[in-house]
Amino acid sequence: MSTQIAVRLPEAVVEFLDQQVADGRAPSRAALVTSALEREMRRILAEHDVDILTRSGTSDDLDALVDWTVTHVAIED
Structure with missing residues (x-):
């Protein structure tokens, strides 16, 4: 579902x-705006993950x- x-x-x-639509890089204005906003949402979530890892460390x-x-399993090419 989408909302206009x-x-x-x-x-x-x-x-x-x-210009992006005319050049065929995006099917529509809406598609390009949606893609940019989704990318921004992922960036913000990644920053949140970095904050968590900075506070708690990466050890698990x-x-x-x-x-x-790493020391017991041979990796073959």
Whole structure:
């Protein structure tokens, strides 16, 4: 499901959107805006993950398994 909204954008941004669509880099203005917003959402979530890892460290219950695997399992090319 999607919801239609009205957004005011600077003329230069609209020109950019239209050029991307005209060049075939995006199927529509809406698709390009959606893609950009989804990318921004992922960036914000990644920053949140970095904050968590910074506070709590990267060590977890699997570290010992990884260390064992590195020394005991041969990787073939």
